Amino acid sequence: MPYLIRVELPDVPGSLGRVASAIGEAGGDIEAIEIVEKRDGFAVDDVLLEIAPGTMPDSIVSACSVLDGVSVLWVNRYAAGGNLFLDLEVVEALTEDPANAQDRLIDLLPITFRVDWAARLRRDGDGWAVAHATDAAPTEFDLDEVTAPTRLPDHEIYVECAAPFGRDLVLIGRRGGPEFLDSELARLEHLLGLAMTISHA
Secondary structure, eight states: OEEEEEEEEESSTTHHHHHHHHHHHTTEEEEEEEEEEEETTEEEEEEEEEEOTTOOHHHHHHHHHTSTTOEEEEEEEOTTOSOOOOHHHHHHHHHHSGGGHHHHHHHHHHHHHTOSEEEEEEEETTEEEEEEEOTTSOSOOOOOOOOSOEEOOOOSSEEEEEEEETTEEEEEEEESOOOOOHHHHHHHHHHHHHHHHHHTO
């Protein structure tokens, strides 16, 4: 079963090697690693791994947490499976069909940001209507105006963020977390800008 863990570790040589060794000794097989953010002498990495049959995710978390300066921020099954989908791959996919780049981006956001759903909303009177969304997205939204990528207030099920997308609005949500980092908000804004440019090329 594939799992994704988000781990914070000291941004010094050897830290990632210690984490990888701990994961391996606890029964995890690393498939891919992506650096999500670097800040104040620490790095935040997403680690996609397979867990051996009979191994509990808690044992992976415990093995990492005993390392000096290492914290596991989040762990969950990784529904997308396979591998991490990088921003460059998103741009390549968008350029294959520029006319549908905006909707294609919505379809790709869940695997790019490891979220459960994505939706593009359009103003409809005083509210918002869904213009395009992935299957798991909610169908009703109660939002104020959003002028920049923003973390939304706590939701009982999802951790959400929103960003302007031309005249529309894009929302993405993760069931249970983790919180969206500043680097993820910046990446989202960048990809939305690229999608707009490609769709108007």
